[in-house]
Amino acid sequence: MIIERSMNDDFLSNTYLVGEAGGSGFFVDAGGPVAPLLKAAKEQDVDVTHVLLTHHHWDHVSELAQILEAFPDAEVLIHPQERPLVADEFSGHITGTMEPGDEIAVGGLTVKTLHTPGHTLGMLSLLVDGNVFTGDTLFKNSVGGVRAPGHTTFADIKHSIMDVLLALPGETVIRPGHTDPTTVADELETNSFVRIWRGVDPEGDETCTALDEQATLVHLGDDYDGGHKAWVRWPDGSDDIVPGSKVVRG
Secondary structure, eight states, rough: EEEEEOOOOTTTTEEEEEEESSSEEEEOOOOOOOOOHHHHHHTOOOOOEEOSEEEEEEEGGTHHHHHHHTTTEEEEOOOOOTTSSSOHHHTTTOOOOOOOOOOOEEETTEEEEEEEEEESTTTEEEEETTTOOTSSSSTTHHHEEEEEEEOHHHHHHHIIIIIIISSOOTTTTEEESSOOOHHHHHHEEEEEEHHHTTTTSSSOOOEEEETTEEEEEEEEEEESSSSSSEEOTTSSSOOEEEGGEEEOOO
16 A cells, blocks of 8 residues: 655645555545645556545645646545535535545545544544544644634544544554654553543643633643644633643743
């Protein structure tokens, strides 16, 4: 199996080409730059039959048209709850939907869809041959936020990470929607959010201001872009994952 990755320098978002040399293949997301992936598909004689979108955000769909110029018959699929949220300039390219638990055959590969809401309501992770493409749910030593457009809840993203993604075999390679790959085993051991959820490390209780509101800083962890993600608790006891830049300590 071939896996090629291209990362957008502006957003650090990943687009992947997955397939078999001399056979069929698919794209995971379309945030670009797709040119090197189209070149790789041509060089390795991969016929792209599908574009599978993890979610609707612009940095994951912005170069969809370029893929379809090269492979006009490719099916473009997304979760049905994400489909109406795709920006108008890209929505006409969506050809269908994929439901959680679907198995999509692409040549000799089978892609299983896993529902991993939190960052968005219809976020799908894609499992194929020991690799899981996690969109904006789980990153290397970080987690997705739950304040982006179309988000759901802290409880959702925690469940998606702990009970769906990190329940996969330890050797499963995690290929996130931003920056570097990791494995299930590594994230269980080293991800600072996961360690607290596992009960290995304690929660914090520092007073802070988050999004201009009083809160408790439960944890300030790394983010994929070199910044931070913050787990905060509001006075009513509810939790959130917010950008670290939106938190003032003390």
